[in-house]
Amino acid sequence: MAIQRNTIQRTLVLDAVKTLKNHPTPDMVSEYVRGRNPAVSRSTIYRNLNLLCEEGRLQRVHVPNSADHIDHNCEPHYHAVCNKCGSVFDVEINLDSELSDDSSDLCSYVSCKGLKIKGCVVLFTGICDNCSEESKI
Amino acid sequence: MAIQRNTIQRTLVLDAVKTLKNHPTPDMVSEYVRGRNPAVSRSTIYRNLNLLCEEGRLQRVHVPNSADHIDHNCEPHYHAVCNKCGSVFDVEINLDSELSDDSSDLCSYVSCKGLKIKGCVVLFTGICDNCSEESKI
DNA sequence: CTTATTGCAAAACATTTGCAGTAAG
DNA sequence: CTTACTGCAAATGTTTTGCAATAAG
Numbered sequence: 001m002a003i004q005r006n007t008i009q010r011t012l013v014l015d016a017v018k019t020l021k022n023h024p025t026p027d028m029v030s031e032y033v034r035g036r037n038p039a040v041s042r043s044t045i046y047r048n049l050n051l052l053c054e055e056g057r058l059q060r061v062h063v064p065n066s067a068d069h070i071d072h073n074c075e076p077h078y079h080a081v082c083n084k085c086g087s088v089f090d091v092e093i094n095l096d097s098e099l100s101d102d103s104s105d106l107c108s109y110v111s112c113k114g115l116k117i118k119g120c121v122v123l124f125t126g127i128c129d130n131c132s133e134e135s136k137i
Numbered sequence: 138m139a140i141q142r143n144t145i146q147r148t149l150v151l152d153a154v155k156t157l158k159n160h161p162t163p164d165m166v167s168e169y170v171r172g173r174n175p176a177v178s179r180s181t182i183y184r185n186l187n188l189l190c191e192e193g194r195l196q197r198v199h200v201p202n203s204a205d206h207i208d209h210n211c212e213p214h215y216h217a218v219c220n221k222c223g224s225v226f227d228v229e230i231n232l233d234s235e236l237s238d239d240s241s242d243l244c245s246y247v248s249c250k251g252l253k254i255k256g257c258v259v260l261f262t263g264i265c266d267n268c269s270e271e272s273k274i
Numbered sequence: 275c276t277t278a279t280t281g282c283a284a285a286a287c288a289t290t291t292g293c294a295g296t297a298a299g
Numbered sequence: 300c301t302t303a304c305t306g307c308a309a310a311t312g313t314t315t316t317g318c319a320a321t322a323a324g
Contacts (some may be wrong), residue, residue: 002264003305005298026288046289048304064199064258067288080249091253097246098235110261111236114228115226118263124247125314126255142278142323163314178281183314185279204313 003051009033009040013048017058018072021090023079025067061088062121075103080124084131091124140188146170146177150185154195155209160216160225162204188190199258211270217261221268228261 010087016032017024017045024032030045049070052058061079069088072077078091078101093099099106102121110117127135140147153169154161167182175248186207189195196208198216206217206225215228216236230236240257247254266271 003303007298007304009305021196036316043290043307044305052291056194062201065172078247080252080254082252082305083255087252088266089249091247091249091254094246094248099243099246106236106259107261109231110228111231112226112228112261112263114261114267115217115219115224115265117217117228117261117267119218120262122243123258123261124249124254124256125227125258126253128252130251132253138278144279144323146280176281180282180315181280187315246295 003055008037008073010048010052012037012040013045014057015054017049017070018054021072023044023069023071024063025069028066028075029070061123065086076103078103078122078124080126082128082131083125084127084135087128091132140192145174147185147189149174149177150182151189151194153165154189154207158209159200160206160208163205164204166207168219198260200225200260203205213240215240215259217263219268220262221241221264221272223264224267227264 012033016029020032026045026049030042033040053060056074058072061069061071063069063081066086078089080089103122106120107117139209149170153166157169163182163186167179172175176207190197193211196211198208200206200218204222217226217228240259244254
């Protein structure tokens, strides 16, 4: 079912992701939304994030061993996750590389017996500045 | 804690993954193991898969919206998942491409503000032959 | 003997769902 | 009015954990 009505809950959810800008998890969205309207339920957060992602107004970032993260930027681009704190960052492509923003380009480099490859998910990993600072102390 | 004892349960778990060869989920491992020894508990399956992966004797393949899959082949290589049935396949690199088996090579193509990139996870997606046959019928 | 390992049941975690009530159009 | 949407509570799927009992070395 597509989006047909503009509820205050829906607006709050979309605004939260756009305001936070930090690839929040549904939980972080929930916390932010509840700060402005404590009555909004967790199910509504999840349902609206799902609908907004399906409509292409938000983008989902799957992170292993963690909740999903939500990106307000729907243009194709890569992400990186901190192995310590789980924060998600946007990644920049080096100008002189063969890699493009569109990860499905990688598909032309590979083949697979028994499966027709259509797309590709890439997630970079590392340690964020915050966490590497902490470990120095 | 590292592996120190060779229990029959541990042997059954390792044998299951090596025999099945199809990147089974813990559930599929459990079913196979229980076919040979119904007393083995699910916790033991999980605990042994975790230990064997930590030791580098098995490899874990994270699949979004699905249980993990376990690979008996620990050499670095890429995987693809069927969007319909969730089966996991090994991917072959085209000989004349810049892509190598080691996904961390991709890291040299990108940079990230606020995070030091160390590695990279790649998962190809598509439709397997079985599922595309089914949809033709 | 010692303690790593097991089985069980319960908990944890992220997310979805059934249903009756509410509100957007 | 109609029915998309919400809130709640309960269920789902996957994995982990506390604890007493077992067994590997």
